[in-house]
Amino acid sequence: MNFQAEELNQIISKNSPVIFNLLSERGKKVYFPKKGILGQSAEARGKRIDATIGTAVEDDRSPMRLKCIEKNINIPPAAAFPYAPSYGRPDIRAKWKDMIYQKNPGLKDIELSLPVVTNALTHGLSISGYLFLNEGDELIMPDLNWDNYGLIFAEGYNADINTFNTFINNEFDVEAMKDAMRKRGKGKKIILLNFPNNPTGYSPSVETARAIVAALKEAAEAGNKLVVLCDDAYFGLVFEEGIEQQSVFTYLAGLHENILAVKLDGPTKEDYVWGFRVGFVTYGIKGGNTELYTALAGKTAGAVRGNISNASNVSQSLLMAAWGSDEYQQEKQQKYIILKNRYNKVKEVLAGGKYDKYFRAFPFNSGYFMCIQIADGLAGDKIRQILLNEFDTGVICFGNILRIAFSAVAERDIPDLFENIYKACGKEGMRG
Secondary structure: OOHHHHHHHHHHHHHOHHHHHHOOHHHHHOOOOOOOHHHHHHHHOOOOOOOOOOOOEOOOOOEOOOHHHHOOOOOOHHHOOOOOOOOOOHHHHHHHHHHHHHHOHHHOOOOOOOOEEEOHHHHHHHHHHHHHOOOOOEEEEEOOOOOHHHHHHHHHHOOEEEEEOOEEOOEEOHHHHHHHHHOOOOOEEEEEEEOOOOOOOOOOEHHHHHHHHHHHHHHHHOOOEEEEEEEOOOOOOEOOOOEOOOOOHHHHOOOOOOEEEEEEEOHHHHOOOHHHOOEEEEEEOOOOOHHHHHHHHHHHHHHHHOOOOOOOHHHHHHHHHHHOOOOHHHHHHHHHHHHHHHHHHHHHHHHOOHHHHOEEEOOOOEOOEEEEEEOOOOOHHHHHHHHHHHHOOOOEEEOOEEEEEHHHOOHHHHHHHHHHHHHHHHHHHHHO
């Protein structure tokens, strides 16, 4: 094992034997190469002659660039063309950490790691798999989940996916989650929670969120060692009173020495910059300190370095400029109101009960999506095909569940959307 990896392992083991034992074999071996090209380049930074890093510069030492590209970029060349650090730019890491505290006031007295920048949240999930999942390790999550999880964790890291029933009585099925955690006895447990949920658009009530946290604490107190992955892709988009506004990470980050909470988030959906591909990985554990978190960040940045090298400097620079803008909060609120109005229109359209003959909605209160369960005897994908071919309408089908991205539909078109689904169900019923 590389001596730099061993050094990080010793720091992590000293500060938290639990986290060390939660690391995968890959996670134990990975490190950020401080003594290699990057470290030597850092030592040479600012020298009159710097022949270390694999970039090209103009004779004035500014980044070499094509004018046909530069003319379309409204930020300084130094903020656009060079590599960003594998950890992410120091300014954006510090800014995002501050924003996490602002959005989640319950974290006020809890020490967190400095976030590491990833190539958006999907990459952050993959990096989490790299660090914590060995082949055959169990990943526990609700049965209504984003289909990319299987691709990332099962196909990418050969994890065993153990799903549990998502809902009972229109709320998150906490007892089903507890049963899933007991399935393989005591030991290492990796749980993935995604609120607001993709595909259902569900976030737990304040009461249910407390029950989820209590269940995880109970598992930790029983001697299990937990990694809880908090996929917060749609954070902040909650549209109902009484629904938990803070990330569940807030309540897990300092909960127990046996729970490592991992916050996976970013501006992709929060700030409507899907193509920027900037995400963050942030750690929290009871008793966590700077030394421990710095070592964990080193492993995370090493995994990023060995995978994509670094995330886009252009995107990080544009985000920093936006977050410093006087208009940022007002413009973000305006977009939230548009999405909330679309959500309210969906609720209004479904309220009359007209469509219950053919489909019913799963619980939803947040995010971009909602799902409907198609009635028995109807085939979901056939309905999807009828919608495409006869009603000029597209939805996503999972078996007999249709996912509807109301975020992508103008408010005026939402009544037609559900009327089209109703008519397509009727046609499928007659054909059946």
